[in-house]
């Protein structure tokens with residue numbers, strides 16, 4: 001009897017909560033933002049029904065995007081599109097006039113549809129084109145198994161509009177359903193409720209019942225399998241990788257539990273990871289319910305799975321509480337790095353967490369050097385008006401964001417900070433925040449509440465790093481630095497003393513070679529530790545950077561670098577190595593490799609390297 005009452009009461013509570021949320025959404029006013037042409041205060045999409053066909057022969061997706069809209073008596077609704085072929089548009093089931101605006105190289109073309117004040121449904125029949133930047137169509141040769149082609153999408157930051165006509169601003173959220181038809185021997189998965197096996201007819205139905213921003217709508221199609229880790233976590237991968245991936249990511253359930261213990265229940269039911277082919281341009285992408293990941297994190301020893309903790313953390317910071325505009329990107333990434341490192345601390349201890357934090361600290365110092373002539377780009381709150389939001393994707397949002405939160409935590413005390421963050425996620429769930437709202441929330445709920453003064457504005461709105469920054473310390477890294485110094489001075493190294501080093505200690509060792517290191521010293525190190533052939537992609541990446549910088553050519557390293565750059569498309573990795581070529585005046589060699597590598601790259605990586613090397617296609 002009592003039990004029934006409690007259930008009845010809690011159902012009532014949920015219902016009233018939902019109603020409140022709906023009401024809130026109705027009231028939401030959207031800020032003007034430079035990276036979308038939508039006018040959501042007039043008419044805004046609330047639900048997408050996608051019905052598409054994936055044609056691997058023609059390399060085209062075609063079909064219909066139907067939207068429920070919330071209409072504020074508008075007579076027009078504007079969607080973002082880029083390089084899409086718009087065939088036909090309907091409003092309330094009848095043909096509707098539409099026009100495509102001027103082409104903007106970054107933003108694409110606004111699609112303006114004439115509607116009635118009472119219109120609540122629109123639909124667009126469309127096709128993608130060969131310029132569609134979100135999609136990468138891979139041949140069988142570019143996959144792990146080499147038997148079937150593969151397709152994946154990358155929506156962040158403003159690429160979803162290149163495969164679906166949509167209001168592509170992070171402050172606009174939609175729920176979605178999708179019907180996706182693919183060749184019978186392939187499986188389709190999305191950032192939604194997913195199949196665990198192939199269907200007989202190649203038709204897949206998806207449902208995403210929680211409202212998400214357009215950049216989080218994602219699709220992958222390939223000859224993949226599923227293997228569960230727990231009843232709510234698991235991996236998708238090609239056959240030859242599925243067991244390796246399953247072993248590598250076996251701590252995933254523990255990560256979800258640790259995350260929930262920190263900042264509240266996981267709101268997306270399922271947390272799976274799909275291992276994509278190596279051309280995937282990122283380490284990971286936090287598509288809800290299904291993180292997309294590079295295979296380069298499969299190291300055999302779980303050492304690079306912090307990336308999984310990072311993408312999982314986005315289930316709170318980013319997917320649940322979303323940056324309102326790309327100028328507020330640090331709210332997504334800075335919070336996520338902080339959360340990621342807290343998850344790693346919970347699972348593997350403080351020493352590992354501090355090593356990760358120090359690696360980020362060094363990345364931050366590096367980016368501060370490269371941005372010394374554009375100090376405005378070292379502020380947390382960015383101004384990306386007229387620029388590609390990708391320009392904001394550097395260590396400032398991630399590692400300055402992290403350092404700010406860590407400093408804040410140390411100032412107010414971890415206990416209070418955790419209470420604050422948990423409430424922040426809960427109160428902003430399924431909505432968006434911008435920097436100004438966050439500062440107001442922080443002042444009210446943490447600083448003023450406990451009568452603490454903190455230089456928040458300086459951290460967020462000034463360039464560089466304030467002097468009250470937290471000092472991160474790691475005994476393990478100090479030991480690494482001492483070992484390196486001793487080697488540089490004596491040319492000898494006691495390999496025995498490095499036996500228990502973790503990959504991150506090796507990364508720290510290699511990254512910190514002094515400028516004066518000689519080719520002979522590099523050779524000694526390579527002969528002793530075989531860096532050129534390391535199976536850990538992070539170690540090889542930093543080693544190749546050093547080999548290029550210091551003109552080291554031993555152990556066939558040049559061939560290995562060329563092979564790495566032509567198979568891996570992870571932007572951070574390949575950019576680091578190509579930058580080293582550029583800095584060492586070896587652009588000709590870089591271009592030679594790049595010509596072969598470029599066809600394997602997704603557009604976001606190719607765009608970055610084109611610009612870096614001055615390559616014209």
Ligand code: BES
Nearest residue numbers: 156157282283284285286307310393572
């Ligand atoms: N959301 C980002 C990837 C991203 C950012 C794509 C901006 C497009 C535009 C993802 O969560 C991320 O940060 N990935 C990192 C992981 C790393 C920091 C652990 C990556 O890919 O390297």
Ligand code: ZN
Nearest residue numbers: 310314333336
């Ligand atoms: Zn991230």
